Amino acid sequence: MKAKNIAAFGVYVALAMIFSYIELQIPPLVAIPGIKLGLPNVVIIIALYKFGWKEAIVINVLRVLLVSVLFGTVLSLLYSVAGAILSLFVMIILKKSKIFSTVLVSVFGAISHNIGQITVAIFVLETSELLYYLPVLLRTGTISGLLLGLIGATVVKKLDNIKI
Numbered sequence: 001m002k003a004k005n006i007a008a009f010g011v012y013v014a015l016a017m018i019f020s021y022i023e024l025q026i027p028p029l030v031a032i033p034g035i036k037l038g039l040p041n042v043v044i045i046i047a048l049y050k051f052g053w054k055e056a057i058v059i060n061v062l063r064v065l066l067v068s069v070l071f072g073t074v075l076s077l078l079y080s081v082a083g084a085i086l087s088l089f090v091m092i093i094l095k096k097s098k099i100f101s102t103v104l105v106s107v108f109g110a111i112s113h114n115i116g117q118i119t120v121a122i123f124v125l126e127t128s129e130l131l132y133y134l135p136v137l138l139r140t141g142t143i144s145g146l147l148l149g150l151i152g153a154t155v156v157k158k159l160d161n162i163k164i
Helices: 003-025 040-049 053-071 076-099 103-124 128-160
Strands: none
Touching: 003 040, 003 053, 040 053, 040 076, 040 103, 040 128, 053 076, 053 103, 076 103
């Protein structure tokens, strides 16, 4: 791996961590627990389209682990891993299909992130009643995925025009 790529990976991991920290500082936008913007996912979308799926996995795993160690708990790590793995898996498949735009890949990534987290919550809290909460999370995930996908798609296009 070239030094330039290693440096870029470091920047992407750092940016995702910074966005995670910023997101932790934002007070809840609504009184519904668990709803977040998903700011670090902009970085993951960009990495997926600029580097590829293997690199996006490495960046995402490093981000989740480091943020959990620095700012979270074991339980937050569990939720983050579940959401991140399912989300990235779905985004990789949709991107490889070449049918979906960057924005739709982001939307389905956000939705699957919510599904991953609610699945873990059902097992941790031992109640399937959390499924009633899923429609709310899916709506907010769609909106968030749409906005972050638009940002990600714009950045990917801009980066395509830059020779580094």
